Amino acid sequence: MIKITDISFNPTAELEAFTNANRDAGAITSFLGQVRDEDGCVNELYLEQYPGVTEAGIADAVSKAKARWSLTSVMVIHRTGAMGVGEAIVFVVTAAKHRRAAFLACDYLMDYLKTEAVFWKRQKGTNGTEWIEPRSEDYKDNKRWST
């Protein structure tokens, strides 16, 4: 299940539903990304998507993860719009029989979402408002999967 939403969501409620639907999976890994305040420098994060294109890209990454690891189920929830510090940005949950697959798939999807996913990011803070370019570290993370 992939959900891109401009409305605040509750990750634990989503995990509850996911877990209830995947009682037969031995391993469930989740990753929650929240807006950091960067030592008080950030007040707001704004994410823009290209409706259709952004979701198709995520769906493709999920398909690749499912082809690569034996997964029972995958859930990706991504916020768009304006978010305050501490709000949930992204929540990825993977279920598998064994923990290695669940961990690797979750890690892989997060790398995709943080580097290649079709989002534009604007930060509002003490330094004004600026569009954020990807960090080189993010690209390095993502290259881990290409071999």
Place this chain on the structure above:
Amino acid sequence: MIKITDISFNPTAELEAFTNANRDAGAITSFLGQVRDEDGCVNELYLEQYPGVTEAGIADAVSKAKARWSLTSVMVIHRTGAMGVGEAIVFVVTAAKHRRAAFLACDYLMDYLKTEAVFWKRQKGTNGTEWIEPRSEDYKDNKRWST
């Protein structure tokens, strides 16, 4: 926070409390292990701890994880006693500024918990009741961290 309990627990309620207490962490990774039915062969899992020793071992692993990665907070909840299929066995949650630390620390702690932690495991199923020895795959996973 480390909790070893012989009472069924709700991972999502625990995650909710943990997340609320760690709004400043950009990255929260969790792993939930549930009792698998192994294609209908398992009815019950029974875990025994050595009170004091088991918790000290987990606390030591948590300290090592905190020394190795920059972590905001760590939570480990582990069940003991008799558990039915689909019940939560273990829940590990790590909070960090960046996702790489959160993922690696969660993965590391799970490897410890699945291979070295002081638990004895008995399975009841269609093949009768038997004590389970560690899988060689688990040992391999754990060796990943020694270099």
Place this chain on the structure above:
Amino acid sequence: MIKILYFGRLRENAGRREETLALPDGIVTISSLKQWLNTEHELDGALDDPSVKTMVNQMLIHDDIDLSGNEEIGFLPPVGGG
């Protein structure tokens, strides 16, 4: 009608999120449309930045293509993930 979408910082360059228009007289390709928009919205060449990608009907295009006048066209600055 052509629907044009400006993403990220291009929205600020173009002063709009999107617009719908008939292909202007004599404009039949993406490259000529970009040139026309450049003048029309005083984009100062923002669409020609090599990091800006163009999508036609949500497909990435790498070469110039002809337009029929019924496309959705997206201009995408580098994506940075979420």
Place this chain on the structure above:
Amino acid sequence: MIKILYFGRLRENAGRREETLALPDGIVTISSLKQWLNTEHELDGALDDPSVKTMVNQMLIHDDIDLSGNEEIGFLPPVGGG
């Protein structure tokens, strides 16, 4: 008093989870206690299996040690994680 704890499959061997007893006459070391328990509970050498570890006051011991008679002693089959 000595408190003895049997874990995992050793509980089945010993027929008990734990027991508290005074050090039997002439038993002053872990090795002699193990030998005594072996006979007493008909353990058939289960405690001498090299995979079985011994803890005294929750510390792993590798060599024989003297007992004062007030220890907690744990016998641990291989641990398999949770």
